[in-house]
Amino acid sequence: MSFTTLSASAEVGRNFAVLRTTLRTKTRFHRPAFFMLLALLPGLASSAHGPTLRQVAEQARILVGAAVRPPQLSETAYASTLAREFNMVEAEDAMKWWVLRPNATTYDFRQGDELVRFSQGHGMKVRGHCLVWGRNNPDWLAKGHFSPKQLSQLLHQHIRRVMKHYAGQVFAWDVVNEALDENGNVRDSLWYNKPGIGLSGQGTHYIEQVFRWAHNADPKALLFYNEAEGEGVNRKSDAIYAMVKDFRQRRVPIDGVGLQMHIPALDADASAIKANVARLAALGLQVHITELDVSVPVDSRGNASADDLARQAEVYRSIVHACLNSRGCTAIQTWGFTDKYSWIGSHSRGSRGQALPFDRTYEPKPAYRALFEEISAGRAAGD
Ligand code: XIL
Numbered sequence: 001m002s003f004t005t006l007s008a009s010a011e012v013g014r015n016f017a018v019l020r021t022t023l024r025t026k027t028r029f030h031r032p033a034f035f036m037l038l039a040l041l042p043g044l045a046s047s048a049h050g051p052t053l054r055q056v057a058e059q060a061r062i063l064v065g066a067a068v069r070p071p072q073l074s075e076t077a078y079a080s081t082l083a084r085e086f087n088m089v090e091a092e093d094a095m096k097w098w099v100l101r102p103n104a105t106t107y108d109f110r111q112g113d114e115l116v117r118f119s120q121g122h123g124m125k126v127r128g129h130c131l132v133w134g135r136n137n138p139d140w141l142a143k144g145h146f147s148p149k150q151l152s153q154l155l156h157q158h159i160r161r162v163m164k165h166y167a168g169q170v171f172a173w174d175v176v177n178e179a180l181d182e183n184g185n186v187r188d189s190l191w192y193n194k195p196g197i198g199l200s201g202q203g204t205h206y207i208e209q210v211f212r213w214a215h216n217a218d219p220k221a222l223l224f225y226n227e228a229e230g231e232g233v234n235r236k237s238d239a240i241y242a243m244v245k246d247f248r249q250r251r252v253p254i255d256g257v258g259l260q261m262h263i264p265a266l267d268a269d270a271s272a273i274k275a276n277v278a279r280l281a282a283l284g285l286q287v288h289i290t291e292l293d294v295s296v297p298v299d300s301r302g303n304a305s306a307d308d309l310a311r312q313a314e315v316y317r318s319i320v321h322a323c324l325n326s327r328g329c330t331a332i333q334t335w336g337f338t339d340k341y342s343w344i345g346s347h348s349r350g351s352r353g354q355a356l357p358f359d360r361t362y363e364p365k366p367a368y369r370a371l372f373e374e375i376s377a378g379r380a381a382g383d
Pocket of ligand 1: 092093136177228260291343
């Protein structure tokens, strides 16, 4: 076994204890049993000290992250798996408006701060998610009938306050999330045209505006545009590309594109992903895979077939491969890490699940092994 699991480490620890006791207490030991134990030793030792995903990622010079639910950090297996296997975290919900902003005048940073503290205790980087999105906003905001002028002020203040609060702690922000529709048009939203911040009908101008605000609020943070279903080459990813190319040419402060990668099919088109990552990187942008999960059909008890889990692993493998093939791709992050806590169940009303690299008891799945092997293989020479 080339990777360590919590239970495997506990098992190995127990075996070593037995071996120590055997060696210490028995002066006239049982020879065959002793040699059997010795023969087991190298295997045990490599399990006990075998590299983790985090370690191989550090060798491959790539960040490997997971979205986190801070209330779960008090669960030992959750916290120890996270700290052992990943070197980056992102708040799944804790830095969204609906958590940070209970009302128009209050900020509630408690969950976000808890995540930052955890990351600092374990030498992990923190991605921030997300400052501007048409969804996951509190009712007082979404249904507040604010004027464009008021919305513009609210948003500008929010960006300033939140980014300054986390300056030096959050190294990269998803500034704008999911602003385009599947045809590549700017999506109707609170911030764009319902009623918007005063730039309604002016295409990507409102996106540009918030990137400028974000840069002023924390000039050192990396600023990302994050999007769903624009991973391969399609109308949406063409529109993302056109927008960020325009931003780069006009020196709008943007550092990267986040490709979410919530994948519901077991046959991802890796070459299209590779081509998309490469064209974004060629603009001098970083690409982060931000929300990777590969969901499979599950039965009424939440179980998936072994076949599907094996195919799922190959999807994970091909995506890591596509990322590592381009120098511009600097982070791979999964949306959660254990099937115990994943948004897929409620999102698919229970029809899909098991989308992550660890199962519900924190045992690594074939998907983990694929991630591990592919990252261990490192970046292709010359890339
Ligand atoms: C999801 C969270 O996982 C859920 O807990 C929450 O109820 C809804 O949002 N794209 C995004 C993420 O950018 O913020 C979403 O997260 C999943 C889709």
